[in-house]
Every structure is written in C-alpha cells, then in structure tokens.
Amino acid sequence: MAVYTPVSAEVLAEFLARYDVGELVSAKGIAEGVENTNYLVDTTTGRFILTLYEKRVDGGDLPYFMALLDHLAARGNPVPPAIKDRSGTAIQTLEGRPACLIKFLSGVSVSHPTSAQARAAGVAMADMHAALADFPETRANSMGVETWSPLFERCGRSLDTIAPGLYDDLGFAIDRVVGAWPQAMLDTVTIHADLFPDNVLMRGDAVSGLIDFYFACTDLRVYDLAIMHSAWAFDATGAHYDAAIGDALTAGYEQRFPLSSVEQAAFPTLASGACVRFALSRAWDWLNTPADALVTRKDPLAYVRRLSHYAPELAKRTR
Missing domain, CATH: 3.90.1200.10 (Aminoglycoside phosphotransferase (APH), C-terminal lobe)
Structure with missing residues (x-):
C-alpha cells in the first residue's frame, strides 16, 4: 500500500455517492507498501478500503483479481472482495486511475509473528x-x-x-x-x-x-x-x-x-x-x-x- 495519487474529500464524497455505503466521514492515506494508492475510508455505515491502481497493476488484470476474490470468498476464505456500486459495477475510474472500493477486514498485520x-x-x-x-x-x-x-x-x-x-x-x-x-x-x-x-x-x-x-x-x-x-x-x-x-x-x-x-x-x-x-x-x-x-x-x-x-x-x- 502507498499513496501516489491524492484524492480530495470532495472527489471522494462524489465517488462514494455511487454506492449504498452512506456518507463520507473521514479518509486517511495508507503509507505501507509500494504498489497502489490506498485510503482507509470511514462512512456513516462502516469502514472500507479505497484502492487506486498505479502503474504496476494493469487495469486489464482487474477482472481476474475480482473474480479470484469472489471465488475465494464464496468458499469461506477470509478475503476482501470489491464492493459493487448501485449499477453492479466493481471496477471504477477515479482521478484517471482504475479504482475499487473494497470490504474492510478487521485484524492487524504482525511485524514479529509468533x-x-x-x-x-x-x-x-x-x-x-x-x-x-x-x-x-x-x-x-x-x-x-x-x-x-x-x-x-x-x-x-x-x-x-x-x-x-x-x-x-x-x-x-x-x-x-x-x-x-x-x-x-x-x-x-x-x-x-x-x-x-x-x-x-x-x-x-x-x-x-x-x-x-x-x-x-x-x-x-x-x-x-x-x-x-x-x-x-x-x-x-x-x-x-x-x-x-x-x-x-x-x-x-x-x-x-x-x-x-x-x-x-x-x-x-x-x-x-x-x-x-x-x-x-x-x-x-x-x-x-x-x-x-x-x-x-x-x-x-x-x-x-x-x-x-x-x-x-x-x-x-x-x-
């Protein structure tokens, strides 16, 4: 995860209006990792991850990744599928980048696992x-x-x-x-x-x-x-x-x-x-x-x- 592409609160609120996820409360860029731009997004109904896919991820590969996550989730694996908007679309465009709103999973990543x-x-x-x-x-x-x-x-x-x-x-x-x-x-x-x-x-x-x-x-x-x-x-x-x-x-x-x-x-x-x-x-x-x-x-x-x-x-x- 990383932030390469800034997204203003106004643009993000307009983006979220496509979904049944409530109104924007807050958004924070996530700095860990190096691949994509990620924000932790809180709305009036819950918490989500917004991902904008940067140069290393080919937008043409996103249907594969979404199908993979849906397949795993349907079989009970703890993975975060993308959320579809009111028209049933999972893969969007935001600030000129392919983007997805993704289910938030609770838990922490451990730096020193037992x-x-x-x-x-x-x-x-x-x-x-x-x-x-x-x-x-x-x-x-x-x-x-x-x-x-x-x-x-x-x-x-x-x-x-x-x-x-x-x-x-x-x-x-x-x-x-x-x-x-x-x-x-x-x-x-x-x-x-x-x-x-x-x-x-x-x-x-x-x-x-x-x-x-x-x-x-x-x-x-x-x-x-x-x-x-x-x-x-x-x-x-x-x-x-x-x-x-x-x-x-x-x-x-x-x-x-x-x-x-x-x-x-x-x-x-x-x-x-x-x-x-x-x-x-x-x-x-x-x-x-x-x-x-x-x-x-x-x-x-x-x-x-x-x-x-x-x-x-x-x-x-x-x-």
Missing part, C-alpha cells in the same frame, strides 16, 4: 490453494522467473548505488537460480505470490484476513509457500533466520499439502528465487520511487542477505 501465528498462516495458505483448485481463470506471473533478467538489466549499474558490487552479486545469483529452476517438476496452480506478514491480518493467533492479491497468478504451488517462508522467517534486515517460525509455517501448510520428496528437494531453489524476485523489485522501487510519494521504500539488501540461508554457495556473493 510460531502459533505462523502455523495459522500456513494453514490459511493451504486452505486458499485448496479453494482455488477449481478456479478456471489463469494469469501469467508478472514477476515470474522469465522477468528477472530483463528487470535486472533495466536496473543496470545503478544497483551499485544501493551497495557497491550489488550488480555483480545479484547477476551471479540470478544466473544460478534461473538455471536450476524446477518449472517442469512441480504442480502449477493459482497462487497469491506476495503473502508477506503485512498481507495477513491476525486476531490473536487466528487469521482474520488475506489481502492484496494483485500479484496473484498461475505458477508453482510450492513457490507460493517458498515466498511466504522467505518473508516470515527472517528479521527485517534479512540477516537472522528464525527456524521456529519457518518450521511452524511449513508445518501448518503441510497439514493439508504434505511436501513430497521432489518438492522438498526443490524448496531451496524456489526460496532462492523468492529472494531474487523481491531483491529485484525492491531495487527497482528504490531507484525509481518518486521523491514526493507517501510510500515506505523497502531495503533490497534484506532479500540479498536471505540468499545465503537457502543457497550457502551464494554466501560469498551476498552481504
């Missing part, structure tokens, strides 16, 4: 995968393995302004991970592809919401778990691994989808791929985020450091 919370999150991911078994639509992964080298080259030697030698280090890691990628060996399904702790809402030790599905796509099922593992099991610097959290997350997932021997063998490569993917996207954002955007930039080196846990042979090339 083992119990990690286990519950693993269960929630498995339940999500099971519910998507009959989801008929597909979408290519916009940050899939084939995109890493082109994005790396677009960043170019500017990577060395983030840290000396980062261009060579990350290029070395990409070559090794892409060369070992187990695409033909594993199940392909619909995945979330971004289930960080800030995209999981908790109430105590229970999951109350899974949010921000805007990287959802068709890709390797266990890659989704690997992304989640790399996001949950390290401290913010990426230097310290918490085995209890990582093990709890995997154990929760395996209650429904036990990992086969092939999946276990592929997991370090998949998790290394997650590290490459998020190091690259964070680096791109670090180099290209507008100076006046209300947004929290995230450190790409925190994901470069994670590589040494999953791929010790890369340790000498990470920092």
Whole structure:
C-alpha cells in the first residue's frame, strides 16, 4: 500500500455517492507498501478500503483479481472482495486511475509473528490453494522467473548505488537460480505470490484476513509457500533466520499439502528465487520511487542477505 495519487474529500464524497455505503466521514492515506494508492475510508455505515491502481497493476488484470476474490470468498476464505456500486459495477475510474472500493477486514498485520501465528498462516495458505483448485481463470506471473533478467538489466549499474558490487552479486545469483529452476517438476496452480506478514491480518493467533492479491497468478504451488517462508522467517534486515517460525509455517501448510520428496528437494531453489524476485523489485522501487510519494521504500539488501540461508554457495556473493 502507498499513496501516489491524492484524492480530495470532495472527489471522494462524489465517488462514494455511487454506492449504498452512506456518507463520507473521514479518509486517511495508507503509507505501507509500494504498489497502489490506498485510503482507509470511514462512512456513516462502516469502514472500507479505497484502492487506486498505479502503474504496476494493469487495469486489464482487474477482472481476474475480482473474480479470484469472489471465488475465494464464496468458499469461506477470509478475503476482501470489491464492493459493487448501485449499477453492479466493481471496477471504477477515479482521478484517471482504475479504482475499487473494497470490504474492510478487521485484524492487524504482525511485524514479529509468533510460531502459533505462523502455523495459522500456513494453514490459511493451504486452505486458499485448496479453494482455488477449481478456479478456471489463469494469469501469467508478472514477476515470474522469465522477468528477472530483463528487470535486472533495466536496473543496470545503478544497483551499485544501493551497495557497491550489488550488480555483480545479484547477476551471479540470478544466473544460478534461473538455471536450476524446477518449472517442469512441480504442480502449477493459482497462487497469491506476495503473502508477506503485512498481507495477513491476525486476531490473536487466528487469521482474520488475506489481502492484496494483485500479484496473484498461475505458477508453482510450492513457490507460493517458498515466498511466504522467505518473508516470515527472517528479521527485517534479512540477516537472522528464525527456524521456529519457518518450521511452524511449513508445518501448518503441510497439514493439508504434505511436501513430497521432489518438492522438498526443490524448496531451496524456489526460496532462492523468492529472494531474487523481491531483491529485484525492491531495487527497482528504490531507484525509481518518486521523491514526493507517501510510500515506505523497502531495503533490497534484506532479500540479498536471505540468499545465503537457502543457497550457502551464494554466501560469498551476498552481504
């Protein structure tokens, strides 16, 4: 989440008049994350999230995301579907951007999850995968393995302004991970592809919401778990691994989808791929985020450091 596009109270009130949600009481920009513009909106009938989709989200993909959320919600998963206006329309235009008014889910995103919370999150991911078994639509992964080298080259030697030698280090890691990628060996399904702790809402030790599905796509099922593992099991610097959290997350997932021997063998490569993917996207954002955007930039080196846990042979090339 972030704020790139300002929306005045007058414009927002006019927008809300399309819906049966009451009148605007207040709106506050949400600064966490980097993908879209988000506002927390309170009206006389309740609380909602307003999302304006920025450059990284293709407006043409929004029907897919809305169908995915409707599918999961209909099967009892704790996800926030978009709210339709009086004409039955979910996807709107606001300030020149595609926009949706989204159901608000209660709960908090934990920055330091406990083992119990990690286990519950693993269960929630498995339940999500099971519910998507009959989801008929597909979408290519916009940050899939084939995109890493082109994005790396677009960043170019500017990577060395983030840290000396980062261009060579990350290029070395990409070559090794892409060369070992187990695409033909594993199940392909619909995945979330971004289930960080800030995209999981908790109430105590229970999951109350899974949010921000805007990287959802068709890709390797266990890659989704690997992304989640790399996001949950390290401290913010990426230097310290918490085995209890990582093990709890995997154990929760395996209650429904036990990992086969092939999946276990592929997991370090998949998790290394997650590290490459998020190091690259964070680096791109670090180099290209507008100076006046209300947004929290995230450190790409925190994901470069994670590589040494999953791929010790890369340790000498990470920092």
